[in-house]
Amino acid sequence: MSEPVLHMRNITKRFPGVVANDHICFDLNKGEIHALLGENGAGKTTLMNIFYGLYQPDEGEIWLNGRRVTIHSPRDAIALGIGMVHQHFTLVPTLSVTENVILGAETGQLGILDTRSPRARVAAIAQEYGLEVDPDALVRTLPVGVQQRVEIIKALYRNAQVLILDEPTAVLTPLEVERLFATLRALVQRGVSIIFISHKLKEVMAIADRITVLRQGRVVGSTTPAEADEAKLASMMVGRPVMLQVEKAPAQPGEVVLSVHNLKVMSDRRAVAVDGVSFEVRAGEIIGIAGVEGNGQSELVEAITGLRPPVHGEVLLCGRPLPHALPRAAIEAGMSHVPEDRHKYGMVAQQPLFVNLVLSTFHKPPFARRGLLSLRTMREHARRLIREFDVRTPNEQVRIASLSGGNQQKAVVAREFSRPMRLLVAAQPTRGVDVGSIEFIHKRIVQARDQGAAVLLVSAELDEVMSLSDRILVMFKGKIVGERDGRSADRAEIGLLMMGKAEEAST
Amino acid sequence: MIRRWFWLGSAWPAVASVLMALALAALVMVITGSDPLAAYGALFQGAFLRPGTATRPTAFFETLVSATPYLILALGISIGFAAGLFNIGAEGQLYMGALASVSVGFLVKGLPWFVHLPLAIAAGVLAGVIWAGIAGWLKATRDAPEVVTTIMLNYIAYAVVNYMVNGPLRHTGTAPRTPDIEPSAVLPTLLPPPERLHWGLILAIACAVGYYLLMNRSALGLQIRLVGENRHAARYAGINVNGTYLIAMVLSGALCGLAGAVEVLALYRYLPTEFTVGYGFDSIAVALLGQGNPIGIALAALLFGAMANGSGFMQFSAGVSNYIIAVVQAFIIVFVAAPGIARDVLVNWWARRIRRKPAAQGGEA
Numbered sequence: 001m002s003e004p005v006l007h008m009r010n011i012t013k014r015f016p017g018v019v020a021n022d023h024i025c026f027d028l029n030k031g032e033i034h035a036l037l038g039e040n041g042a043g044k045t046t047l048m049n050i051f052y053g054l055y056q057p058d059e060g061e062i063w064l065n066g067r068r069v070t071i072h073s074p075r076d077a078i079a080l081g082i083g084m085v086h087q088h089f090t091l092v093p094t095l096s097v098t099e100n101v102i103l104g105a106e107t108g109q110l111g112i113l114d115t116r117s118p119r120a121r122v123a124a125i126a127q128e129y130g131l132e133v134d135p136d137a138l139v140r141t142l143p144v145g146v147q148q149r150v151e152i153i154k155a156l157y158r159n160a161q162v163l164i165l166d167e168p169t170a171v172l173t174p175l176e177v178e179r180l181f182a183t184l185r186a187l188v189q190r191g192v193s194i195i196f197i198s199h200k201l202k203e204v205m206a207i208a209d210r211i212t213v214l215r216q217g218r219v220v221g222s223t224t225p226a227e228a229d230e231a232k233l234a235s236m237m238v239g240r241p242v243m244l245q246v247e248k249a250p251a252q253p254g255e256v257v258l259s260v261h262n263l264k265v266m267s268d269r270r271a272v273a274v275d276g277v278s279f280e281v282r283a284g285e286i287i288g289i290a291g292v293e294g295n296g297q298s299e300l301v302e303a304i305t306g307l308r309p310p311v312h313g314e315v316l317l318c319g320r321p322l323p324h325a326l327p328r329a330a331i332e333a334g335m336s337h338v339p340e341d342r343h344k345y346g347m348v349a350q351q352p353l354f355v356n357l358v359l360s361t362f363h364k365p366p367f368a369r370r371g372l373l374s375l376r377t378m379r380e381h382a383r384r385l386i387r388e389f390d391v392r393t394p395n396e397q398v399r400i401a402s403l404s405g406g407n408q409q410k411a412v413v414a415r416e417f418s419r420p421m422r423l424l425v426a427a428q429p430t431r432g433v434d435v436g437s438i439e440f441i442h443k444r445i446v447q448a449r450d451q452g453a454a455v456l457l458v459s460a461e462l463d464e465v466m467s468l469s470d471r472i473l474v475m476f477k478g479k480i481v482g483e484r485d486g487r488s489a490d491r492a493e494i495g496l497l498m499m500g501k502a503e504e505a506s507t
Numbered sequence: 508m509i510r511r512w513f514w515l516g517s518a519w520p521a522v523a524s525v526l527m528a529l530a531l532a533a534l535v536m537v538i539t540g541s542d543p544l545a546a547y548g549a550l551f552q553g554a555f556l557r558p559g560t561a562t563r564p565t566a567f568f569e570t571l572v573s574a575t576p577y578l579i580l581a582l583g584i585s586i587g588f589a590a591g592l593f594n595i596g597a598e599g600q601l602y603m604g605a606l607a608s609v610s611v612g613f614l615v616k617g618l619p620w621f622v623h624l625p626l627a628i629a630a631g632v633l634a635g636v637i638w639a640g641i642a643g644w645l646k647a648t649r650d651a652p653e654v655v656t657t658i659m660l661n662y663i664a665y666a667v668v669n670y671m672v673n674g675p676l677r678h679t680g681t682a683p684r685t686p687d688i689e690p691s692a693v694l695p696t697l698l699p700p701p702e703r704l705h706w707g708l709i710l711a712i713a714c715a716v717g718y719y720l721l722m723n724r725s726a727l728g729l730q731i732r733l734v735g736e737n738r739h740a741a742r743y744a745g746i747n748v749n750g751t752y753l754i755a756m757v758l759s760g761a762l763c764g765l766a767g768a769v770e771v772l773a774l775y776r777y778l779p780t781e782f783t784v785g786y787g788f789d790s791i792a793v794a795l796l797g798q799g800n801p802i803g804i805a806l807a808a809l810l811f812g813a814m815a816n817g818s819g820f821m822q823f824s825a826g827v828s829n830y831i832i833a834v835v836q837a838f839i840i841v842f843v844a845a846p847g848i849a850r851d852v853l854v855n856w857w858a859r860r861i862r863r864k865p866a867a868q869g870g871e872a
Binding site for chain 1: 727730733736737740741745
């Protein structure tokens with residue numbers, strides 16, 4: 001390998017009460033993809049924010065191209081050829097691609113903005129790196145995957161030689177991930193060096209040349225995809241052996257708990273999102289719904305849980321029809337719901353953890369009597385759930401927004417599992433959640449099944465559906481296009497069904 | 508959250524906003540050739556220190572009289588805020604409450620005070636409930652923005668009061684006003700004349716205590732706050748979001764109607780055409796300044812009451828136009844509505860000063 005482009009030596013960063021980075025050494029060679037792997041809160045983002053000038057290190061040195069540098073601000077970082085693509089994009093939706101790219105690096109004369117030559121350069125960059133995008137398109141009209149390309153073009157436009165990608169796949173569909181990886185390979189071939197921050201083992205194994213694992217602010221070790229496997233990486237991340245495969249006994253289906261009849265649901269844009277779907281879920285089994293996101297799964301879940309009125313069809317829980325668009329009726333009938341969008345539906349960010357743990361039951365005894373809240377009972381209840389569901393938090397009174405994503409999700413799961421449960425609807429239950437928490441949540445879902453609950457699992461992660469489900473339904477364009485047994489299902493075949501190629505898959 | 512409300516540290520943005528508003532208004536006075544120290548000195552004296560005489564009430568008690576409607580109205584507006592609703596209709600609800608209370612006060616005769624007074628107050632509360640309830644109902648069933656409907660209902664309320672006072676309810680004298688209310692409907696004063704301090708203050712304090720219990724101890728208060736902070740999650744959790752909007756609006760209107768009832772039953776004892784122009788709007792600033800905390804709202808109401816009451820003496824003794832009070836209030840609204848300004852100007856400047864010391868020792872690599 002050539003000499004390192006970047007060498008970070010003994011970087012230490014302390015925040016009140018925590019050492020976010022503890023003498024971290026990290027280097028990056030020219031034209032390589034070096035993955036920074038670690039759980040949420042391991043210090044990956046802090047380290048990269050130091051490199052990008054957003055934080056100043058308390059100790060340590062940064063050497064770039066053999067020269068020691070001090071980076072005071074993102075402006076310095078950009079001048080040194082460093083580009084960063086944040087997890088949450090920093091684009092202006094109402095501006096065009098070109099306008100977004102030149103924002104902050106405008107050129108022109110006498111105060112008149114020059115857009116013609118930047119437009120040509122944007123087009124040239126897009127062509128050179130295979131970042132297919134229309135320079136004149138408005139950003140808000142673009143899919144997430146394309147918006148990410150705009151972010152990358154933004155960095156390249158500023159002549160970035162080192163590119164930091166913070167959890168770049170978190171918002172992408174599997175197909176978009178493939179596209180992104182092709183782009184990254186094209187970039188390194190042209191001499192760009194990439195730091196790839198992630199907590200997803202599969203992706204890191206697929207794209208990285210080298211992998212450095214962080215845990216609790218320290219470097220646990222470095223390896224390569226050739227030397228390591230997923231299990232080894234997982235145990236490095238978590239600090240103990242992790243079961244990646246879910247162990248479960250064969251299902252013992254009982255009576256029908258949920259039955260959905262010819263359900264038709266419209267999307268927000270008034271298009272047909274769910275088109276005549278019927279299926280049943282029995283007590284003691286897990287039905288998984290696989291599918292690329294945006295094929296009606298969200299609307300289906302919302303209709304079942306009472307968040308969205310269907311235009312046609314029926315949802316029966318234990319043989320009794322559920323009234324439309326009345327979440328409380330579903331809750332009272334024994335439905336638990338882990339929502340796909342935790343921040344929108346699953347929690348009230350500014351409220352303390354203990355309130356979020358009784359979100360749907362605070363109005364009833366034992367939490368409220370004659371209209372008055374018993375804060376003490378609520379807090380005791382919270383402390384019990386925190387222990388039982390291993391929610392990592394200083395105490396039950398902190399705002400839930402201050403917890404990591406994985407712990408927020410565990411809190412949501414704890415709340416939903418703490419009620420008597422006949423049906424569990426789990427939508428994307430491990431999205432944005434670290435490996436340790438994924439393992440825990442999966443175990444709990446199987447446990448709920450074994451205790452006799454009916455489980456409807458909806459996930460865009462095919463692996464999750466494959467490993468948990470007893471039966472798999474594949475959804476495509478609002479319809480169920482295939483059903484397979486969970487134990488004998490073939491991954492490639494399900495993948496074809498997800499893309500609507502039923503004739504190629506069916507045998 | 509619940510406990511944090513009473514942590515004094517969270518009050519600093521409000522305090523900073525007031526101090527910055529006073530400083531900027533002082534600048535305006537310097538530019539216009541007045542002495543801000545003399546003006547503020549007189550304002551403080553006129554609001555808190557001036558003793559009473561045989562004909563003039565004590566300054567501090569008059570400040571409390573002025574603060575009473577601010578407190579009740581701001582509590583009502585704060586309930587709306589908690590649910591994520593912007594009740595700009597406090598003024599209209601106040602007017603309708605006053606109209607209903609006065610009507611019961613002079614039309615109903617021959618009742619003992621312990622029946623008549625509660626009845627008159629209840630009429631005012633009910634009128635506020637109905638007036639705010641219209642906006643709440645439109646919001647809940649038709650998704651009509653309450654900001655628009657409450658503003659329009661203000662104009663209707665002005666017109667209704669104007670018509671009633673000039674028409675059906677006009678007394679026989681020259682000025683357009685209603686007859687005096689029966690003595691049995693008067694909300695009594697707490698001290699002998701010339702003091703005007705009245706039972707409305709006690710009612711207002713009781714409202715503040717009730718507000719605290721509602722917001723921090725009751726299931727309904729939590730329900731209102733959950734809807735205000737994240738209506739999607741509230742609906743997911745089984746809360747009837749539209750019903751909660753209606754309830755919050757009704758509670759808000761009840762307090763605004765009560766404020767109207769108290770003003771006319773205690774102070775005017777009849778209804779003129781224009782009796783409190785702007786109380787309902789100034790109270791939005793009081794509510795913003797109070798940040799949902801009952802003690803904060805009470806202090807903000809006291810501040811606005813003091814400015815209203817002390818400005819006359821300021822004009823008289825320091826020769827500064829009492830319009831400067833409007834300038835102070837306007838600056839307060841700007842700083843409270845844009846808390847970022849206060850934060851950037853004060854905290855960053857302060858923090859930089861603190862941080863500079865260790866940085867100077869460590870040096871740069």
